[in-house]
Amino acid sequence: MLSRRNKLLLFKLLSLFSVVRGYNILVITLAQYLASIFILSPQTSLREVVLDLNLFLIVTASGLVIASGYIINNFYDAEKDLINKPRKSMLDRLVSQRFKLTTYFILNFLAVLAASYISFRAVLFFSSYIFGIWLYSHKLKRVPFLGNLVSASLAIAPFFVVFVYYGNFETVIFVHALFLFLLILAREMIKDLENMAGDMAQNYKTIPILYGPKVSKIIIGFLIVLTLAPALLLIKSFDVGYMHLYFIACIVLLGLFIVLLWGARGKKHYVWLHNILKFIIVAGVISILLIDVDLVINRIL
Template sequence: MLSRKNKLLLFKLLSLFSVVRGYNILVITLAQYLASIYILAPDVPLRKVVFDLNLFLIVTASALTIAGGYIINNFYDAEKDLINKPTKSMLDRLVSQRFKLTTYFILNFLAVFAASYISFRAVLFFSAYIFGIWYYSHKLKRIPFLGNLVSSTLAISPFFVVFVYYRNFESVIFVHALFLFLLILAREMIKDLESIPGDMAQNRNTIPITYGPRVSKFMITFLIGLTLIPALLLIRSFDVGHMYLYFMASIVFLVIFLVLLWKAESQKHYVWLHNILKFIIVAGVFSILLINMDLVLNRIL
């Protein structure tokens, strides 16, 4: 049996893991490695990619920066989350705001320190990335649509830095990135619908509050329509191996998503819609393996 002190420590660790959304960081880290192995550097031996010190430092710096970003975002959204996510918020509050800020600065310092072993340009990139996340959390997220746009751009930045590192400029990668960006942007706008009660209490000017949920739904529908374009291009015009099955399934899920979107009326409905988009994004990470099954089997065996 754990003592009361050990139980409290365990809950605090769980609280910190919840604040930095450790599960999201694990998925992003996996996505960076899978994209490097199967999309950006498919001709490079597996061992050379996996044990590439620079790639490891890029992924590490990305993870530390994102963790810090979740902390500062949690810091600014503490009161709103108490309304929108009371259970999670109570868990997050087991760690003091002072401790969160201290951890935030330590994580950012370690991210820049890791980047310094790569190059000066990497230091500049991650310093700008850290500043961008803070400025978004502090100011930009309160501006309708611009906040959503900036948030989505920041979300795909870890993949951009890996893409630049391998200098792979094939058009198929840009189409993949566009598909992901539009999905993330649609998810950000769904989160605004999901967060209406807390945003209203905090007098925040999101799209559904400023222009109404109907306008927000029209904009999300337009984004999903745009998302179908790169999905169809990846199925018909590019060689993505068996990953075409993922894009076909995504189109089906997105059509279902649109039907449910226009029927949605409560926060519970919007949470389900958010989870559908999140499922499509996470499934896309593991579907990278479908691009070249022979390569997967060869690298496993």
């Protein structure tokens, strides 16, 4: 049996994991490695990619900055989250605000330190990334639509730094990136609908608060329709192996999403819509393996 002190320590660790969204960081780390292996450097051996110290430091620095970003976002949104996410907020509050800020600075320091082993340009990139996340959390997230754009841009930044590292600027990479960006942007706008109660209480000027849920739904629907364009391009114009099955499934799911979006009336519905987009994004990470099934089999065996 765990002692009371050990139980409290365990709950605090769970609280910190919840604040930094450890599960999201694991998915992003996996996505960076899978993209490196199967999209950005398919001719490089698996051993070379996995044992590449610079890539490991890039992925590590990305994870540290993202974790610190979740902390600073949680710090500024503490009051709002009490309304929008009361259960999660109670767990998050097991760790003091002072400890969160201390952890935030430590993680950022470690990220820049890791980047310094790569190059001065990497230090500049991750320093700018840290500043961008802070600026978004402190100011920009309160600006309608601009906050959503910045949030989506920050979300794909870890993938940008990896394909810059490999110097792979093929058109197919940008089409993949556009697909992901539009999905994330739509998800950010769904979150605004989901969090309207807390946003109104804290005087956030989001699109559904300023112009109403109907206008927000129209914009989200338009973004989903735009997302179909890169999905169709990736099916018809590029060789993505069996991953074309994923994009076909996405088109079906996104069609269902639009139908459900128009009928959505409350937070419960918006949470479901949010989860559909999250599922599509996470499934996309795993589906990278479908680009070259023979390569996957050969590298496993």
